Every structure is written in C-alpha cells, then in structure tokens.
Amino acid sequence: MNLTLKIWRQKNATTKGKLQTYPISDVSPDMSFLEMLDVLNEELIEKGEEPVVFDHDCREGICGTCSLQINGEPHGPDRAITTCQLHMRMFKDGDTITIEPFRAAAFPVIKDLMVNRDSFERIQQAGGYVSVNTSGNTQDANSIPVQKNNADDAFDAATCIGCGACVAACKNASAMLFTAAKVSQFALLPQGKVEATRRVLAMVEQMDKEGFGNCTNTGACEIECPKGISLDNIARMNREYLSASMK
Amino acid sequence: MGGIFNSSIARKVAMALSGLFLVIFLLLHFIINFTSVFSADVFNEYSHFMGTNVLIQFLLQPILILGVILHFVLGFVLEYRNRSARPINYVRFNGSANSSWMSRNMIYSGLVILAFLGLHFYDFWIPEVVHKYIESHPDDPFRYYHETVAKFESPVRTGLYVLSFVLLSLHLYHGFSSSFQSMGWANKYAKGLRGFTVAYAILIPLGFIFIALYHYFNNV
C-alpha cells in the first residue's frame, strides 16, 4: 500500500521542529510500524538525506524504548501494544499518518522523534526499591507467604515497561500511572511494606518536581498503556500518599 | 508532613473534597427548589429558614462560598499547571480515542458553571443580601416563592439556566466519581459507586431543568 507520512523533524533540543511530509510506497501489511520507518530511512540515506531518528530496541514489546505518537495516540491506534508491535495492516492504502514525539515538559525532545525520559529514572531513584543488601543470607524465599491475589496485583503493577505512553496520552502530561505502578508493586508485597511511607512521599515529591501535570482522572493512560496497567493503582497511590502524609 | 499542601495529590484531594461538599450542597438546594413545584408554602418556609437562620447565614454560607472559591481557584491552578506540563502541543491529538469529552473539558464546563453562578448571584443572592442587610426591609416569610417564579418569566434566562444545568451535568458526570478515585477509593464497591454518581449527575441537573421549565411554562 501507499501512504503519506507526516513526521516531526527537529534537529536538537534547542531548535524548533516542524512536520515534514514523506510519501512511502509498497508498504507490506505484514511490516511492523518501525520496519516501515526502517524502509523510509533506507530511502532517505540512499537520497543523501538524514534518516529520521526514533527510539527503539527490543522490538518485541517489552523494553519500553519505542515511543511514537501516531495519529494522536501513543503507540498508535491499536491497543495493548507498543509501537514495535503495531503492524501496518492497521492502516489502509492512501492513509496519511502523523508521527510526533511524546510531548511533555518532562520529556524534552532530543532529536526528531526521540525524547529524554530521564525524569522517570529520577522518580525511581527517589525510592523505587527495597533496601536490602546482596548478602546471600537473606531469608528463604518461601519464609513469608504472600497472598496470591496480592502477588498477582503486584505483578500486574510491575508489568509497567516505563515507556511513557501514559504521560503522552494524558492531556495533562501526568505521570501518575507510571509512579503509581511503581509504588503499588512494592506496597502490595510484605517486603516492600516496611519502607512504604518513605517511598510514596519521596516518589510523589520527585514526580511533582519533574514538572509532570496533575492527574484529572481522564483515564486515557489506562487505555493507552501497552501493559494495561489499571487506574486502581493510582487510587492505591493516592491512599498510600494520604496515609503516609498523616504519619 | 512536608510538602503535602504543595503536592499534586494533596491538591487533587482538596479538589475532590470541595467538589463533594458542593455535590451535597447541590442536593440540598435541589430539594428546597423542588418543593416550589408542589407547594409555595413549603418552599417559603424552607427558604425563610435558610435565609434567616443565624448558623446558616453566618457559618455555613461563608463556608460554602469559600468552598466554591477554593474549588474554582484550584481548578484554575490545575489547569495552568497542566498546560505548562506540555508547553508544545501535539499537532494531532486524538483525545476522544481514550477519554471522555467530559473528563477532558472540566475547565470549560466549570467556566460555564462559574458564569452561571454570576447570573445566579445577580438574580438571587445579591438582591437577597441587599434586601436583608442593606435596605433592611421588614421580615416577610412569604416573598420567596413569587420572587423565584418571577425570574422564570424570561425565556432567555430560562434557556441560560437549562444550558448551564446541562454543563453542570457533564461536569458532575466526570467530577463526582473522579473525586472518589482521587481520594483513593478503589474496591469492589467502586463500580456500584460509579453507577450512583452517574445517576446523580444526570438526575439532579435534570431535576433543576424540570423546575425551571415548570415555572416558565406556568408563567406563560
């Protein structure tokens, strides 16, 4: 099929960017979206133009590197997938596809479609861990049973791949779903409970400091999350935060 | 306690609490107004009580006004912060793919409600204050019904009221249930609660619309 791509080109963080139009032909419906961009880049290199820069790595939907805003939605129109798992069969011959970087003050553009998500790193560094040393003498893994539903909920929260789609989808560029997933995973497990108070306060404080917007419960994050992380995690974090603030 | 009052979550909770307070007030207001449909006397009685009771006039009324102001100011702060969290907008943003119109446009439904409040104050509250505290008319427990009904003679005003209540409904549709989420409510009753809030968001504004139209057509 033949398509028209409108791609955001921006030289670096300090220059202004704009949409540029590229026609592309003979796209196979079996291609992934990123493979389609590979083809475009090969053509651009051939013509002596600079290829479009975009983030990608594992190409199997787990590393969370890829990040495009496609036709106004993070990771494109399909659900429960990352951009690398989006296939061209989701589009029709003759379609115009707008491709932009994830946009947020806390995700500055590096170049073209590549953004800097270090703000996520700093949120996790602020408290996203259990303070346990690697001694080889920690207690036996089965010494503390964990209720299966808690273990399962913790796992569901922990499936977050840190891609930033929640921020990109949110009209407020809020990072609540991401932060909540991290807080929830630990809050639900006995190992993480010990530090829960300190953790939630520190992580929320860092989240606010990074300049993300405030949650207004639109729910866009949950819909666009490639791993389907539930809004319940946000409620849980709110709860955790309130009770931690009272302590 | 640290920066709780500065934190995004604390602001959300303040938003939720003030919102819930206004939701309760709205119910009360509705009940009193609704009496006007079937009994001028009951309406007058309730209105007289509300308008003359010292506790209500000098304690609850200021709290209510503060609540309204807090809710609006916080709403503007939220909106400002949220806009600056994305300084460069998307060229193409498909919000309807993943969220409701109501949830994305609380600021606009809120602004309409604010404008309506202005009209409402102009219509009722300011004349009331002038009547009671500036011009110092003698107490008349039977004036409320006529004054209220008289306002709905104008089709323009009635139309504005109806429109405002539609926006109020949209505002409540998202805001009421959202406030529980903000306060961390997520359990097996959440679904039922959501149903209740939706019913409330539709029925109460509809009731107000009914009252406005009822008096309008009675006047005709």
Place this chain on the structure above:
Amino acid sequence: MSVLESKIPAGPLEDKWKNHKNDINLVNPANKRNIDVIVIGTGLAGGSAAATLAELGYNVKTFCYQDSPRRAHSIAAQGGINAAKNYQGDGDSDYRLFYDTIKGGDYRSREANVYRLAEVSGNIIDQCVAQGVPFAREYGGLLDNRSFGGVLVSRTFYAKGQTGQQLLLGAYSAMNRQINRGKIKSYTRHEMLDLVIVDGKARGIIARDLVTGKIERHSAHAVVIGSGGYGNVFYLSTNAMGSNVTASWKIHKKGAYFANPCFTQIHPTCIPVSGDHQSKLTLMSESLRNDGRIWVPKKLEDAKAIQEGRLKPTDLKEEDRDYYLERRYPAFGNLVPRDVASRAAKERCDAGYGVNKTGEAVFLDFSAAFMRYGQEAANTQHLKNPSEEKIKELGKKVVEAKYGNLFQMYEKIVDQNPYETPMMIYPAVHYTMGGIWVDYNLETTIPGCFATGEANFSDHGANRLGASALMQGLADGYFVLPYTIGNYLADDIRTGPIPTDSPEFEEAENAVRSQLEKLCNNNGTKSVDHFHKRLGKIMWNKAGMSRNAEDLKSAVEEIKALREEFWRDVKVPGEVNELNTELEKAARVADFLELGELFAVDALHRNESCGGHFREEYQTEEGEALRDDENFMYVAAWEYTGKPSEAILHKEDLNYEFIEVKTRSYK
C-alpha cells in the same frame, strides 16, 4: 601452547567455592571508597554486579547504550529462572542442577563453574524475593514452579511471560538505591568504544555520549564487561536491535581471549520470517512446549498443499501428521533441549515438509492440550457427557489463562488465531554460549578486566538449558564477581585515582575518533543495514544451525571480502559530534564483520558436533550429534593477532572429575 590458567581451586567439588571465598583477599571498607569500578552493560549480569559492588562500597560507574539501565535486553527473557530449591520435593538438588547443566551443555563447560552456579542458584531466588520481585505464587502463598526443556524436575521460577523484566527491575531497583546514595553514577545513552590498558592492567574506557557525540575518557581500577551476547552477527535474531559485540570485541582486540565463538543457541520456538523487511525475530516462550505438540505433515504432497494454501492444517487427519520429536525422542518428546529441537525442525523443513509459504516453519499445535485440559475442567465442574465442543471451549480457557499473552502476541504479529489454527514456528538465533574467556574468578586474560553473564563463555558449554541464562547473569553479578574482584583490587588500595590524561588514554581516544571519522567521511554508496543483512545471510546459511567444512571455508572468505567492501563503500550520513544513529550502527557492524570471521574459523576448527554446534560431517547414522571427546574436550580460546582468521588458538582442557562423561541422549 596453553597459557590458560583457569585458577580452579583444589578440593572436593562442593567445597571449592566455599574454600575459595575463605582464601581470597578482601578489601577493607575504608579502602573500597578509594576504588573505582566501571561496569559496561546494565542487564542482569552488569546491573546486579554494579548494585552489589556499590553496596560493598566501591565507586561504580555504569554504562549502557539504552536510555535507561532497565531496558537492557535481559528484559526480554520470558520463561523463567532455574534454581535448585527443591520446593516441589521432586528430588532436585544442587548436584542435579549441576548435572543437568553440564549434560545439557554437551560436556563442554567447566565443572567447577557450573557447580558454583548451581550452589548459589537458591540464593538468587531469596535475594530477588527480598527485593520485591513478584514471582508467580500458588494459593498457599508459596512460590510456584514449572518445568523447562532438557530436565526432569520442576525448578523454574517465573513471573508469567516476563521473568526477565521482573528480575531486571529487581536489579535495577538495587541500582537505583545506590544511585540515590551516590555510589553508582549511571551513564545512559553511552557506548563503550575501547578499553584502556595502563601498565598491562585494564584502567579505563573510551566511551561515546550518544546524544552529544562527545568522546569521553573514564578511568577505574577495574573494568567489568556485562554487555551480553553477539547473536546479532546473524542480523536476524531474537536480540534487541542495539545488542552488539563491540565491548567484548574491543577487549578481545586488546588481549582478552575469545572462547568458543561458534557456540550459538538457535531457539526452536520463534515466529517465522515473514519477508525481506524483517528486522528482528520474536521468540515464543519455551514454556509453550510444555503443552504444544510439534508436527509437520507425513506426506510431501500434503506439505506442498499446505504451503500453497490449498489445504488447511486442521483438515489433515491425525494419522497423516508426523509428530517428529515424539517419534525420535520418546523419553523427552516435545521437551528435548533447544539445540535438538531446532535441528529436528530444520531437518524436516530441509526435506521439504515445512508448512509456511517459504517452507521454513513447523506447527506447534495445542488442540490436544485443549481437549486434555478441557476434560479436566469438565470433570472438576462435574459436567455430565459434555460435548466435544464444550470440552474444547473449556480447554481453550485453561490454555488462555496459562499462555494468553503469548497467543495474543502471536496473533498480532502473524494475523492468525492460534486458538483456531496451529501456530507456526521456526528456529532463530537466540543466545551465544561462547564469549570472552574468563578464569574461575571471571577475570579475562587482561588483568583487571572481568566478564559476566552472556558476555563470558563459562557455564553453558555448547548448549544452554532454558531458564539458565537469567540464573547465570544474576549468579555472576550478585554472588560471584563481587567476591572475586576483591581479590584483584586488594592490590590497588594504594593506587589512588587513575588519571585520564596519560598517553594510553590519549592514544585510545585518538584511535576511536579516527575510526568514527573514517566511517563518517567514507562517502560510500550503501547503508550500514545493507552490509549487516548480507553478513547475516552468510552466517545463517553457512555457519547457522548446521555447518560443514566447505561452507565454513567459503564463509571466512566471503566475510573477509564483505568487510573490505564495507570499509570501502559504507555510507554514514551525519557527523561524529552529534546524535548519529547510523554511526552507532556502523561501528557495531564493523565489529560484527570481524567477529563473524573468527566465528567461522572456530566452527571450522572444531571437527565434531556438540550442542549447538552441528557439523554435518560428524553425525551418527540417525542424524544425532557426534561428539569427539578424544580430540575436542577443550575450550577453544582465541588470541587476537591483527586479523580474525589468524587468531592463535589456546586450549583449556576440560577435566571431568566429578561427573561421568556420556553420550547425550534424550531418547
């Protein structure tokens, strides 16, 4: 010839590691503060090592090319992690895990290392649970296990289909704790481009900031390479797009021996290639082989009809299907080790029985599992005379609960519903057992340079068992290297900070810069991917799942010629001093083009078949691998001399004192 000292401690197998830990030197806490360690790669091996070293008190700098340490490709591991916990009470033990690993590796790994691995495996699970890794649990609240290929016990711990991500997030959270304390400085979007050796010791690296293009010098008292494997030499593999051999290859060129480069694991259950545009292959977890049955048509004409779309696989009668793994290996059936399963698939496809358009796929069929689980579910629900349809429906629900996400992923990629028609799978390059040669202390032949995880060669011999890669990465990083590196660093407590203005740093930086500039100014006509794809074709066709001397010889020549062409004709747009993704790729492919040659040389010299290395000349009458223990029971460690094909071979003989060497049989 041999200068290889494996430094295996003396004594009984069970006591070696314990005694060694008691014997080696330690660095006191106050002195650790004065010692810097660089860790390249932040996957399970690098991330866990960095976190533990920082906990101990060393100043750690980590480097990864990704934008976050959490995105290293360990994250993609699906199935699980082995540990000899014996929670299931099915007779598991350290010895049994050790035995399974040595046997699975076809007797080409080092006994002492593997035993140590088995010994610390239990600690890994304890550690991860303490960190908050949400492993799957049973209703009683205790940890659940499942079974993987090549073993007869259930010792695999898992977190649905994303064990790798959960373990990596555990290691990453441990890193975050140290970053927050200021003990780790994390350099993301940085790539190591050379090792700096001062007075014969590894003392730092040259790295490029991938965002600004700036070339930087970083010094340390020791350098740890945990940068993963080199499966991307095949272009198409299950590795991430950025996975590369550069760190390993650069230290090889500076004196670290490269061991067994030809030992590559081809994973049997991947989604088949769909076309020329394909950039990467997707793995379907090995756990699927617990319940799926692998087959191709018995008759060639049926295979042809299926290839051409004239016949639906579901219409083929049971007696016309060839469940070739169950036929050839009745004892292990569909759960034979990966190398055996992959080769068997290739054998059937080469004979013309493949089932997709190109004839390069076999079926993985769950219909029997639907019926089996469905019957079970019908029994527990006390349904009387349920219809076949009803049973199937119940069975599908059970399978969905177990593998739902994998089925969904398959449908997204292939656009076929695997609940209705059998999946198609084909082998793909997945893991490299070969890597940098290390001694028992995980130190390479360069003093002060260590290698952990997939980057080293040590534990898996010629074939790795499923769920053992995660185990090795974390064992090396959490429990082995942090001790053994102390033995080396004990001599460095008075050294003080290493200056970066020495001539050695200068020289290394200049070499890196001139290579990058050469690539950028080459003015060629063909893109980097063009060369990478061609290299991949050579590797897959001539050094892939089965190899022969003639092909390998021509592969050596073709790779050499391709490398020359690459340097003559590659086109890299943009500059060195800016973000330049094509330049990053070019530098990596340049190294693959050298490694590929050594790979073929190694495969050519090893005149036997073992594990993942299958030489067509050396097979039994039944087509099984024919090992030559007399002549090849050694580790081939190659020393770089300037040209990959002229590398000098050093042998580390493998002595099996505690295990009886047998012919591997899964029949």
